[in-house]
Amino acid sequence: xxxxxSVTGQIRTLLDRGWTLTVSAPGGPESGEGMPAxxxxxxxxxxxxxxxxxxxxxAPLHDRDFVYRTSLIGHGPHVLRFHGLATIAEVRLDGERxxxxxxxxxxxxxxxxxxxxxxxxxxxxxxxxxxxxxxGRARWRPKLAEPAxxxxxxxxxxxxxxxxxxxxxxxxxxxxVELVEETGPLRVVAADLRSGYDGRDGHLSLRLxxxxxxxxxxxxxxxxGHTAPLAFDGVDxxxxxxxxxxxxxWWPHTHGEPVLHGVTARIGSVEVDLGRVxxxxxxxxxxxxxxxxxxxxxxxxxxxxGGCWVPVDLVxxxxxxxxxxxxxxxxREAGANMVRVGGTMLYEGDAFFELCDELGHxxxxxxxxxxxxxxxxxxxxxxxxxEIAQLLDRTQASPSLAVLxxxxxxxxxAAMLGLPRASWTxxxxxxxxxxxxxxxxxxxIRVPNxxxxxxxxxxxxxxxxxxxxxxxxxxxxxxxxxxxxRFASECLAFxxxxxxxxxxxxALHHPRWKARVPRxxxxxxxxxxxxxxxxxxxxxxxxxxxxxxxxxxxxxLSRAVTGEVMQAVFDEWRRAGSSCAGGLVWQWRxxxxxSGWGAGWGVVGAxxxxxxxxxxxxxxxxPLRVILTDEGVNGLAVHLVNDTARPVxxxxxxxxxxxxxxxxxxxxxxVTLPARSAVALAAAELxxxxxDTTYAYRFGPISHDVVTAQLLSAExxxxxxxxxxYFPKGRSLPRxxxxxxxxxxxxxxGGGDDWALRLATRRFACSVHVExxxxxxxxxxxxxxxxxxxxxxxxxxxxxxxxxxVTDGTASAGRMVPDGEVHALNALAPVRYRGNA
Numbered sequence: 141x142x143x144x145x146s147v148t149g150q151i152r153t154l155l156d157r158g159w160t161l162t163v164s165a166p167g168g169p170e171s172g173e174g175m176p177a178x179x180x181x182x183x184x185x186x187x188x189x190x191x192x193x194x195x196x197x198x199a200p201l202h203d204r205d206f207v208y209r210t211s212l213i214g215h216g217p218h219v220l221r222f223h224g225l226a227t228i229a230e231v232r233l234d235g236e237r238x239x240x241x242x243x244x245x246x247x248x249x250x251x252x253x254x255x256x257x258x259x260x261x262x263x264x265x266x267x268x269x270x271x272x273x274x275x276g277r278a279r280w281r282p283k284l285a286e287p288a289x290x291x292x293x294x295x296x297x298x299x300x301x302x303x304x305x306x307x308x309x310x311x312x313x314x315x316x317v318e319l320v321e322e323t324g325p326l327r328v329v330a331a332d333l334r335s336g337y338d339g340r341d342g343h344l345s346l347r348l349x350x351x352x353x354x355x356x357x358x359x360x361x362x363x364x365g366h367t368a369p370l371a372f373d374g375v376d377x378x379x380x381x382x383x384x385x386x387x388x389x390w391w392p393h394t395h396g397e398p399v400l401h402g403v404t405a406r407i408g409s410v411e412v413d414l415g416r417v418x419x420x421x422x423x424x425x426x427x428x429x430x431x432x433x434x435x436x437x438x439x440x441x442x443x444x445x446g447g448c449w450v451p452v453d454l455v456x457x458x459x460x461x462x463x464x465x466x467x468x469x470x471x472r473e474a475g476a477n478m479v480r481v482g483g484t485m486l487y488e489g490d491a492f493f494e495l496c497d498e499l500g501h502x503x504x505x506x507x508x509x510x511x512x513x514x515x516x517x518x519x520x521x522x523x524x525x526x527e528i529a530q531l532l533d534r535t536q537a538s539p540s541l542a543v544l545x546x547x548x549x550x551x552x553x554a555a556m557l558g559l560p561r562a563s564w565t566x567x568x569x570x571x572x573x574x575x576x577x578x579x580x581x582x583x584x585i586r587v588p589n590x591x592x593x594x595x596x597x598x599x600x601x602x603x604x605x606x607x608x609x610x611x612x613x614x615x616x617x618x619x620x621x622x623x624x625x626r627f628a629s630e631c632l633a634f635x636x637x638x639x640x641x642x643x644x645x646x647a648l649h650h651p652r653w654k655a656r657v658p659r660x661x662x663x664x665x666x667x668x669x670x671x672x673x674x675x676x677x678x679x680x681x682x683x684x685x686x687x688x689x690x691x692x693x694x695x696x697l698s699r700a701v702t703g704e705v706m707q708a709v710f711d712e713w714r715r716a717g718s719s720c721a722g723g724l725v726w727q728w729r730x731x732x733x734x735s736g737w738g739a740g741w742g743v744v745g746a747x748x749x750x751x752x753x754x755x756x757x758x759x760x761x762x763p764l765r766v767i768l769t770d771e772g773v774n775g776l777a778v779h780l781v782n783d784t785a786r787p788v789x790x791x792x793x794x795x796x797x798x799x800x801x802x803x804x805x806x807x808x809x810x811v812t813l814p815a816r817s818a819v820a821l822a823a824a825e826l827x828x829x830x831x832d833t834t835y836a837y838r839f840g841p842i843s844h845d846v847v848t849a850q851l852l853s854a855e856x857x858x859x860x861x862x863x864x865x866y867f868p869k870g871r872s873l874p875r876x877x878x879x880x881x882x883x884x885x886x887x888x889x890g891g892g893d894d895w896a897l898r899l900a901t902r903r904f905a906c907s908v909h910v911e912x913x914x915x916x917x918x919x920x921x922x923x924x925x926x927x928x929x930x931x932x933x934x935x936x937x938x939x940x941x942x943x944x945x946v947t948d949g950t951a952s953a954g955r956m957v958p959d960g961e962v963h964a965l966n967a968l969a970p971v972r973y974r975g976n977a
Contacts, residue, residue, distance in 0.1 A: 144328060145415050148409065150321070153319040161174055161175050163204050166204065180313055180457075180459070183264070184308055185312075185456040202311070203268050214319065217321075219319075221247065225262065226264070226296070227242065228241075231263075279559060284484075285300045288512075294524075298310060308455055314456075326350050328349070332348075337387075343384070345382075346370070346403070359371075361382070361405045390419055392502050393500025420438055421439065424436065432626050437542075445761050448725065449729075452467050459488060464492050475761030490534060493535050508547070510548040514550075516566075541581070543585045545586075545588075546587065547589055552589075591604050591629065602626060603626065607625050607723070612633060626720060628723040631723045632706050634670060635666070654738070674701050674702070678704060679870075700752060703752050714779070716779045752920065764788060773837070778826075792851060793808040793849070794826050796833065807823075845904075848864075860928075878901050893936050893956055895934040903926060905964040907922070959974045
């Protein structure tokens with residue numbers, strides 16, 4: 141049933157104040173005085189605030205009981221709602237047990253009668269003794285998570301995956317606790333809200349279940365400027381079906397506008413707010429061979445790109461809008477249009493889906509299963525059925541939810557461990573998830589497991605895959621095409637370095653640094669080894685020798701290389717004629733709190749800071765994109781991608797540079813980019829003479845080291861749209877004097893802290909980036925060709941002291957000014973800049 145935001149006559153009181161927490165041995169008496177505890181929140185969060193637990197050295201929490209207490213005041217019948225209790229919980233009201241729960245993924249409603257003040261307590265039992273008591277032999281035992289008994293209990297694997305994430309254990313009322321009182325003439329029990337789109341018109345069906353209605357009770361529903369009566373069935377239901385001619389549909393933001401429409405129902409004097417709904421259709425194009433997986437939204441093929449989600453607050457597990465919004469907006473800013481919530485994480489809160497609806501992010505949602513061989517007894521499957529039902533009910537109106545997947549790497553784990561084919565799938569579990577999806581969200585695309593499809597579950601050229609050919613398997617960049625990837629629901633895991641080296645961070649390769657570099661459990665290598673492989677391949681250096689002879693150079697090349705690899709792979713997958721319809725980077729955000737410790741999988745740091753790889757993905761994800769690919773003896777291909785809803789008139793300019801400064805080929809032509817399309821043309825079409833752009837024929841020495849393709853707007857005075865670069869001799873251009881310039885400019889006339897750098901170069905500059913202790917550049921790690929100016933905005937860093945007057949001449953009237961350096965990988969030295977007021 142759909143989530144009901146508010147109802148006339150229903151009073152919801154959030155129980156978020158006055159909670160205390162005490163600790164005890166498993167099943168034993170509580171010791172000490174209670175400490176203040178945030179609710180919603182976790183035991184780790186409360187202990188951290190009391191100075192009894194640390195993120196840097198996190199103590200285990202599954203060997204103790206934690207008891208939360210607060211007082212309630214009320215009279216008469218009420219309902220207590222618990223939206224998430226992690227994990228083995230026992231709830232008492234004035235000492236009387238009213239609820240037990242063994243799943244952190246289930247919400248509960250408990251009717252109670254209050255007579256003044258009452259004590260509410262929740263005891264969270266130690267998980268390890270519970271797991272030790274579980275019996276039953278699995279068909280396999282994965283190395284991903286420990287202990288093995290986690291397969292029996294519905295709790296997150298976060299905190300239990302060595303080498304992947306910090307050991308922060310989820311214990312406590314991590315989702316809201318509410319007290320609900322009904323004071324109105326009617327009680328709205330449930331709402332079944334369904335929407336659809338046929339390419340022209342929207343369709344909405346609503347059924348409200350209401351207690352206390354009579355045959356004379358009138359009802360109506362309003363959506364998108366249309367109002368329809370709700371017909372009473374004579375018992376407890378009100379039903380309406382609407383067609384909305386020509387309604388504006390919901391699109392992922394890269395392909396249109398994520399239009400939402402409010403839905404309000406009225407039953408007599410009672411008003412029901414059902415939130416907002418979007419009208420869209422979903423389908424999958426399997427291709428001519430039946431092995432593809434291309435998502436069609438409103439009939440249009442969408443190349444899905446984005447990342448695999450990591451909870452923003454791993455300590456408190458916050459589900460507030462304020463926690464989600466910065467990261468989801470950063471995802472949109474990068475040009476991503478899909479986010480995957482994987483089976484190793486947890487179900488996110490309502491605000492997550494609301495923001496994805498608003499921002500135009502498609503959501504790939506895994507059920508919270510991963511790698512294990514799960515039980516099939518009736519009690520376990522009943523709990524799973526309720527878990528999936530609740531997830532789909534509370535997201536029923538959400539147009540962003542697009543894919544429901546049965547979990548992560550269960551089929552792959554069984555297959556890779558050599559089990560017979562009949563053991564790969566978990567039929568009973570898959571059936572329960574499918575049945576609930578059909579009943580509650582038939583509009584969703586269902587995937588049995590990620591990865592799955594093909595003769596092996598992890599084969600790249602059939603169904604969905606976890607693609608690490610380029611990445612952990614050290615394959616050359618050409619493998620991104622050779623593998624024939626159809627859809628990568630995970631891909632391209634690298635140890636991505638942060639942009640800065642904050643004070644107190646250990647040196648690269650120091651044991652304290654390496655302790656937080658991700659690795660697969662049991663592997664003799666980590667993901668810095670993977671990064672160094674591509675550093676050696678792309679830049680022709682010995683990374684081990686460079687690391688100790690020139691650590692600064694090593695860090696800069698390491699920051700650049702993962703973004704270069706990711707951009708190259710996504711360019712291959714987005715080109716015209718590609719077999720691939722999507723890729724989601726593993727992972728979007730680092731799980732370890734703090735800044736600068738280790739080099740995690742995230743393209744964004746745990747503090748929200750974009751890493752150099754993020755800027756590369758932002759270029760690769762642009763809705764309007766020009767891509768260059770080496771087609772061997774067929775020369776250079778130029779691919780023009782337009783995901784937007786309207787055609788674009790542009791000018792395509794191709795330039796080949798000798799020594800990064802002399803144009804040995806200049807060609808251009810007007811082009812039209814049809815709406816929501818990808819087209820290709822040969823670079824040879826742009827010139828009236830032969831030019832060996834890819835150096836395929838090798839007639840004499842190569843004449844150039846870079847080819848630049850620029851896409852310029854014909855509608856806005858040749859304003860730059862996008863550009864790409866091809867390096868026929870490799871990315872390791874010689875270091876030389878580039879004549880790179882940086883001019884500081886004040887932006888606006890308000891006298892604030894808005895600044896920009898105007899960058900230009902006489903010779904091609906590689907991976908240009910800005911370093912400024914007080915300001916953060918809004919772009920970086922880009923290539924800059926001659927004759928092109930790039931204006932880079934500078935934004936004050938958090939805690940930089942911007943706005944505070946200083947007396948060293950760098951600011952006047954309290955205005956901080958930029959003071960830093962511009963670097964390029966092929967420059968002999970950085971360019972120093974210092975602004976003035």
